[in-house]
Amino acid sequence: MASSSDPARARGDRVAVTIKDVARVAGLSIATVSKYMNGGHVLDDNRVAIEQAITTLGYRVNVVARGLKTRRTMTVGVLIPSIEQIFSTEIIAAIEKQLAKAGFSTIVCDCQLDAELESRKMEILLEKQVDGIIMMPFSGLAEPIQKAIDQGVPVILIDRKVEGVILDTVLVDNENLARQAVSSLIQAGHRRIGIVLGPKDLYTSRKRHTGYLAACHEHGLVVDPDLIRHSDYQIPGGSAAFLALLDLPDSPTAIFTTNYETTFAAGLIINERGLNIPLDLSWIGFDSLSMAQIFKPRLTIVAQPVRQIGETAAQLILERLSGAGGFACEAREVILPGELIAGLSTGSIRTIAD
Amino acid sequence: MASSSDPARARGDRVAVTIKDVARVAGLSIATVSKYMNGGHVLDDNRVAIEQAITTLGYRVNVVARGLKTRRTMTVGVLIPSIEQIFSTEIIAAIEKQLAKAGFSTIVCDCQLDAELESRKMEILLEKQVDGIIMMPFSGLAEPIQKAIDQGVPVILIDRKVEGVILDTVLVDNENLARQAVSSLIQAGHRRIGIVLGPKDLYTSRKRHTGYLAACHEHGLVVDPDLIRHSDYQIPGGSAAFLALLDLPDSPTAIFTTNYETTFAAGLIINERGLNIPLDLSWIGFDSLSMAQIFKPRLTIVAQPVRQIGETAAQLILERLSGAGGFACEAREVILPGELIAGLSTGSIRTIAD
DNA sequence: CTGAAAGCGCTTACAG
């Protein structure tokens, strides 16, 4: 063991115990110690000697060195738009848990809603030699993803597709969920239903838009384009869109906000204006389970299956990494169902009219 | 470049471009390429040759290999109780941003509110050879932390102290914040003020408890032990404690919930029971800024300076890593002020009585 | 089962 007069230690340098030290103390070769460390069989006497050496020295394998040799770091990179979005954190938690079971750890990177950072962080993940990547695309550009592909690193996409790359993807049935939500409002008697969407070219927003239209058509409702508002899916933009709907001359009797941020923005405005839900307005939110429970009255929301998204993505990357199914296997697309969770925020329009 | 008939590539293995390839293509030694990669001066002609080789080959430095040699991975581990707690994610975001400026990346580990995992994740961080660790302790045990210390890896603690280790620590002035919150209720005329705390031995809970007592004493209030409820700082325990206060024969006219989860739990119950805030009850929450804004009427809360906590922690670890101040420097303790953000949930008791 | 040797991709004194 490094003596306390070791100049390296005195300087505060890390004086790592290496496999060499273990071998020396155990009186064996490093090859044998390595074999033991990796679960191989060694003679009982040797096993004891090694275990003792490890304990006395406090040896811990250096996975950086191991990774250099094995060319596997047993690490999966997770790249998301923002770590401050609860939608992402729940997914990350599920991914981590699932991967840990298989002996993989994760490196989480967020790009802070910045397209340039998305590319840089992908770069960092690759430099760190992650074995695979699970990515929730932010910019929608293929370029950062292509870097991983070029390097032969498997990528699993979650939440949305990206044009220009064909990869395993875990999606949610956004269209159907939006259709259900809007249908329930129509069935409650609403005829003028506003919707706050995201950017026009965003995959999830497009699907939710389609679902809205489908519900209207099914019930023979004429679609008023004034009721369809695009936003940036952030709080300020969501607020503007929601306000625009409220302030319409012929304002909607119900509004559907289609992601967490726009739902939150709506809550702020409703609170500020002192609107009575559902008397003044019916409302369905998205992705905001905890907010939905606190809100008075309890909000109806569309809930995405966050746990399952994470677990599925982890499963898919593990399959790619184990080579079962393997490199050659075609890209798979998993579409998960979500859930409409009923609260009391969607009053019946007939009751109101009565 | 690896030809497309390369068997490794055919198998889907990663055929990394290495510094050797760059050197060969550029017609130089790997030492020179390495020098260039690390910002050293090379002849202009050589620089051009190297840059060209890098571009054509798509070379990316292998930081795993570099780390093995330099004994610095330029990575800081962040160990937190749960990635699903918004209090943590905001801090993480701040840490990441700050460290990125200095060229460090972060590996975030959460222990999922599991003491055993806290120890294992610390182990994983050390195996990954992180240069330093920022930790929000969960179990309060010194054992996991000691592992890092033994290995000479600097650790910065945030949010709470841990007995048995002396380390740089970033804290919030919990006592004072709680004192302010309770004082404001007393000044509004409340005499029976309930408080939902966390576990008795938890650092932050103890401080908030002390602040409560201090406010009472300052205003000459007799403390009724029935009004002080300990919980596990989770939602179910928080609900139970809050309900117990509500159902007291002589129930409090105001309640202070002292972390995010117990505040959320209170919101659930208030919503379920249809309590009118502040007519039926005055209420001050904690750590729940977004919830506070949605709540009707806007909640008064104690807000911790999450951004600053993260930035300060990052700053401290960078100083330890740069050796400025250095290894020998004594442990520092930074106590940050928080903020009482006023809403409308704390009505005046006099008004009610009138 | 065990050990000597080569090598993963890089950096770093040290000569030249």
Place this chain on the structure above:
DNA sequence: CTGAAAGCGCTTACAG
């Protein structure tokens, strides 16, 4: 400025 060589800590055929 440049290059040959050693070595970071590990694993992995290959002999023995």
